[in-house]
Amino acid sequence: MTILPANIESFSKPVQQLWERMNPCTLCPRQCKINRGKGQMGFCGIGDRPLVSSVGPHFGEESVLVGGGGSGTIFFAGCNLGCVFCQNFDISHNRAGRKMTIEKLAQAMLGLQDYGCSNINFVTPTHVVAAITAAIELAQKEGLKLPTVYNTGGYDSVETLKLLEGFVDIYMPDMKYADSKVAEELSAAPDYPQVNFAAVKEMHRQVGDLQVKDGLATRGLLVRHLVLPENLAGSFEVIDFLAEQVSAKTTINVMGQYRSCYKASSHPKINRRPTFEEIESVRKYAIEKGLNVLD
Numbered sequence: 001m002t003i004l005p006a007n008i009e010s011f012s013k014p015v016q017q018l019w020e021r022m023n024p025c026t027l028c029p030r031q032c033k034i035n036r037g038k039g040q041m042g043f044c045g046i047g048d049r050p051l052v053s054s055v056g057p058h059f060g061e062e063s064v065l066v067g068g069g070g071s072g073t074i075f076f077a078g079c080n081l082g083c084v085f086c087q088n089f090d091i092s093h094n095r096a097g098r099k100m101t102i103e104k105l106a107q108a109m110l111g112l113q114d115y116g117c118s119n120i121n122f123v124t125p126t127h128v129v130a131a132i133t134a135a136i137e138l139a140q141k142e143g144l145k146l147p148t149v150y151n152t153g154g155y156d157s158v159e160t161l162k163l164l165e166g167f168v169d170i171y172m173p174d175m176k177y178a179d180s181k182v183a184e185e186l187s188a189a190p191d192y193p194q195v196n197f198a199a200v201k202e203m204h205r206q207v208g209d210l211q212v213k214d215g216l217a218t219r220g221l222l223v224r225h226l227v228l229p230e231n232l233a234g235s236f237e238v239i240d241f242l243a244e245q246v247s248a249k250t251t252i253n254v255m256g257q258y259r260s261c262y263k264a265s266s267h268p269k270i271n272r273r274p275t276f277e278e279i280e281s282v283r284k285y286a287i288e289k290g291l292n293v294l295d
């Protein structure tokens with residue numbers, strides 16, 4: 001039997017459909033097919049209620065998300081990826097956090113708005129989208145006006161993303177790899193490149209290129225790409241894909257802050273920071289291809 005919140009009928013069809021997709025769970029490309037409503041857990045390790053690690057203004061995000069009041073981040077524990085270099089492994093893999101009801105999640109969003117945050121930034125949302133969309137609906141009824149940011153590792157299925165249309169204003173996916181073998185070795189997700197490329201196309205279809213007003217993002221796609229040593233992130237392919245198959249005006253943050261964390265020390269190729277030349281060659285290539293590269 002599918003277990004849904006008692007008042008599920010009061011939510012919109014997409015929210016109901018997302019909840020159904022947890023029982024059995026096909027929310028993300030892992031397709032674990034376990035019943036999260038019955039307390040079963042799949043790869044992400046989270047049941048049908050989200051585990052929230054932290055809520056608060058964050059000033060370390062991209063400047064177009066920060067503004068005067070910070071980006072209102074809600075950091076979810078658990079993850080559908082298994083990155084050996086995870087920089088948040090306490091939250092993502094050790095699942096540090098507290099369970100939150102949909103009502104509390106909605107209150108958290110309204111609290112961030114009252115605090116003066118520039119947006120509501122859902123960090124690692126893929127495995128808890130049913131609760132997030134339900135909470136957005138509740139919060140909007142109570143006056144939530146801020147743009148929402150879907151801040152994802154980028155391992156998202158197109159079918160689920162389609163149900164998020166209208167709930168998300170700004171998609172901020174990682175594009176981690178262009179090579180299946182690397183994705184398997186470093187994130188236990190051999191299909192990451194094909195899944196991720198399709199997901200980014202769907203995200204762009206929904207919200208288009210990034211729009212910025214008075215220095216703050218209001219809607220659109222903002223891609224994050226973390227440069228790895230030895231071009232393991234397939235940076236040039238990722239850039240070609242964006243420029244040629246998504247939009248030549250795509251906004252991208254080429255990130256150079258990779259450092260060896262978690263289990264990365266057992267993988268010799270990624271047991272070092274990328275060099276200045278490795279990072280700059282990617283930035284330069286993205287600029288040459290015409291992308292909007294953030295400073």
Ligand code: SF4
Nearest residue numbers: 025028031032042044
């Ligand atoms: S959301 Fe979690 S349980 Fe569901 S398919 Fe993905 S990893 Fe598995």
